[in-house]
Amino acid sequence: MSTTAASPVRRPNSSSVSWRLSDRLGLGLAWVLGLLFCAIAAAIVIYFLVEGIRYLRPNLLVTNPAAASSESQTGGFLDPLLGTVILGTMAMAIAVPVGVGIAVWLSEFGRPTGLARVAESAVEMLAGEPSVVLALFGAILFTVPALGFLSQTTHGVVLGQSFFAAAALLSLVGLPLVVASTREGLQAIPSHVREASYAVGKTKIATTRRVLLPAARPSMLTGTMLGLGRVISDTAIVLLLLGGTLTFQAANSTPVLGLLRGTGDTLTGYIYYNAPTGDGNQPSKAYAAAFVLMLFVLALNLGVDVVLGRSRTAVTWK
Amino acid sequence: MDEDVFLERDRGLSQDQRAELGLGALVFVVVALLLAMLAFVFHEAWPSFAHNGLGWFGGGGNVDRQIEAIFNSGEYKTAPVYTFHAWPLIWSTIVITVGAVAIAFVAALFIAVFMIEFAPAWLRRILEPVVRLLASVPSVIYGLAGVLVIVPLIGNHLITQSEKAAVTPTIQLSGASLLAAVLILTVMIAPIMIAVFADGLRAVPRGWLEGSLALGINEWRTFWKVAVRTARPVLVAGTVLATARALGEAIMVSMVSGGVGFAPNPVDGLIFFFEPSQPLAATIIRNTEGLGSPPMKHTLYAIAAVLLFSSAMLSAIGWAAKQPMRRYGVVP
Amino acid sequence: MKKPPPVRRLTGNEGYAPRAFVAPAPPPRALGAADANGNGHRPSPAFAAPSSRAARGAAMAIDRMQVEELSVTYGSKPAVKSVSLPIRQGEVLALIGPSGCGKTTLLRSLNRLTELTRGASASGRITLDGVDIATMEPTALRRRVTMVFQQPNPFPMSVFDNVAYVLREQASRRPRRAAVRGAVRDALARAGLLDEVADNLDHPALRLSGGQQQRLCIARALAADPEVLLLDEPCSALDPQSTRLIEELIIKLREDVAIVIVTHNLQQAYRIADCVAFMYLGELVEYGSAHKMFGSPREKRTRDYVGGAFG
Helix, strand or coil, X not given: CCCCCCCCCCCCCCXXXXXXXXXXXXXXXXXXXXXXXXXXXXXXXXXXXXHHHHHCCHHHHHCCCCCCCCHHHCCCCHHHHHHHHHHHHHHHHHHHHHHHHHHHHHHHHCCCHHHHHHHHHHHHHHHHCCHHHHHHHHHHHCCCHHHHHHCCEEXXXXXXXXXXXXXXXXXXXXXXXXXXXXXXXXXXXXXXXXXXXXXXXXXXXXXXXXXXXXXXXXXXXXXXXXXXXXXXHCCHHHHHHCECCCCCECCCCCHHHHHHHCEECCHHHHXXXXXXXXXXXXXXXXXXXXXXXXXXXXXXXXXXXXXXXXXXXXXXXX | CHHHHHHHHHCCCCHHHHHHHHHHHHHHHHHHHHHHHHHHHHHHHHHHHHHHHHHHHXXXXXXXXXXXXXXXXXXXXXXXXXXCCCHHHHHHHHHHHXXXXXXXXXXXXXXXXXXXXXXXXXXXXXXXXXXXHHHCCCHHXXXXXXXXXXXXXXXXXXXXXXXXXXXXXXXXXXXXXXXXXXXXXXXXXXXXXXXXXXXXXXXXXXXXXXXXXXXCCCHHHHHHHHHHHHCHHHHHHHHHHHHHHHHHCCHHXXXXXXXXXXXXXXXXXXXXXXXXXXCHHHHHHHCHHHHHCHHHHHHHHHHHHHHHHHHHHHHHHHHHHHHHHHHCCCCC | CCCCCCECCCCCCCCCCCECCCCCCCCCCCCCCECCCCCECCCXXXXXXXXXXXXXXXXXXXEEEEEEEEEEEECCEEXXXXXXXXXXXXXXXXXXXXXXXXXXXXXXXXXXXXXHCCCEEEEXXXXXXXXXXXXXXXXXXXXXXXXXXXXXXXXXXXXXXXXXXXXXXXXXXXXXXXXXXXXXXXXXXXXXXXXXXXXXXXXXXXXXXXXXXXXXXHXXXXXXXXXXXXXXXXXXXXXXXXXXXXXXXXXXXXCCCEEEEECCCHHHHHHHCCEEEEEECCEEXXXXXXXXXXXXXXXXXXXXXXXXXXX
């Protein structure tokens, strides 16, 4: 039962090693870079936290910007703050229905296949498009007389800059994210769920409305929040299509429409304006506005985490 | 009773058909709009290309003065001037984009590997949200940090007086430079790449990794040779995505790169990194007042067309690059 | 009821006689319940003892590994309780037992793969050629004790690269293709795959059939020139034809490599094992030669399991 003839005990190749030097260096580099990344991220977060707290006064949130020479008189950023909220809402109000519609069509219908492929590519392309290009496109598009009703016309020249104009282009920025997320959510639903619904005689569209979309709600919500995050972070489109006036300049006195046809600003435009490279050059105000904007972005990020976290513990499709 | 059923069926299109047509029309309209945008941009860009031919992409003359001349000719209604040689702008775009993407790629790859496989659990729980947070910071805020921190740092501490004196006749070294733009752009696009790489690496089946470990290969080598190698298509896709982002980044770069149509010269040695420049996207942002002047408008659209074309190409490459991974049944 | 086809033992060709697989007598309502006479019911042996155990057998087996009082717990759950057994070159050791009995955990302890699971802790000792494996570097150990998994997991590379992977990554300097070609062909030959892939070694491994992929994994494991080969239910995902090929392969390999195979399939254990260890709920219930375990097991639980009374 024990060893009899001595069998040659094979030793591994004598030149084999467990951890080569290059492996150790590689692992070391990974650690270094990982920690460096944390350090840089911490530096950025702390920097803006400190500067933001230093310069953010509550009154900044409720007063409007004013053109003045001394900093104490230039006011706060109430209108830009509201501008961010308004634009974000408007842009997503367009992007979400359109995006969900496109996602549903791509996922559940998708004929003719030529159109489906082109649509997929177009949305992908849109996702990678620089917003300057979109802004430039909108800058000319909205000066067309036919679209003059969306902004102001003075002396026969269409201004082309308004909340409507900016929202329209910003919806294109948020659209790909909504489409991608919703599609993913729909495709994650196994086919037997659809078959069960068809088997009781429900139409495809009713199935989609009653069964699939509710199930894909976390994905839609995630896509919406991601899209909104992109929209409120954008500066180029705002610069070209919103007019950059410090306060809201309504086009006429009609309550809501007048405002939306008029010009204004957002937090991003305000920050750009007040950076040292901008005309306003008031870094303190810029810090304060940056802090508030970051809070919005953080809130959206947290929202996405919450939705994803909750959806993971939700009913699975087994 | 039976007639009701028949009547139901005869009533024109069924619910599904109507929905399909409606949604299909929506998709068609959106696609048409996007294609129209493409066509529009290229149409508006054409005069500038037509007047300059291939010289549009070449060098020759001071591009800032050319821009001014173009703008003036439109403003003052003189004969339209289209002369435009964008090489300094193109070169600046190339250097900044390639520089940022190269550094970010290496960093992002190692960080993604670290995050997925080698970081202790507590560190991973911190890293993942941090990556997502940094990826969503608005570019104008990065620009703000750049202008208020990085640029003065470079201008006051890294560039010596003698270096400034050496180039004074031609350009000003103020800290707004290639280096600033590349550094901040790297920090901006790295989180995106990390997120994409991490998704791809995570999708590699654990069975493959376990199989390699069970053969006596150490963890680092196993991960590198099996997971990273399998995720190569995702690496390409993420890099392409980040490149498109870097290319189109106008706001942040316009704040920190110097705003001068100067082509930084590598021959200048160390000063090369400190030289100001202006990439294509930033040029558009800095000249938006010129949209009223027709020649300027066409020139700006020409620049936009170049950007549009490049990012479309990159999107296509990115999409094509992801396909091989599906063959293995690995869907990132 | 039609009798299933006879099950043959595959170990060696000397003196075996095909035995019919006898379906076990229907089990009583409760195991071990007394019948009318108060005698506990004993299920009849499902396998008639083979007429002779192959003569070559134990005498030529060389001790390779020794498991001494091994206990493994995952968190607070004990998976393996105080198991001791020897692993010898020249024989096939089959670990059998119902699901969750700890046989896979025991197998994975042999090459310290259990360390990869969080919360796993172990006590006891396992030695390889007399050296406690806990003192070795894990990667060095795993080169001498390699493993083949239940699901074939060839890397997304060519057949050649899969087998050469081990040779390339273990060497301190990457050897050239010509240098490893011999070893690769050798390993493929030992795994019985060479004939099927010889004409194109650069064929992508993932395009092979399931059985070929598993044999490729065996070739890959053999390329490391191991002393012990661990197999975790290697045939459970394969068709009977591939299973037969792999079982014959295992028999051939046992001369050079100690083989430990975890299997759910009692007939497979019957066909190829020389020694059998029956585990139940983490305990090693019985260990002995296959002859004894299938013919006249000592423990009641072994009898019940082998007789098909529970699974």
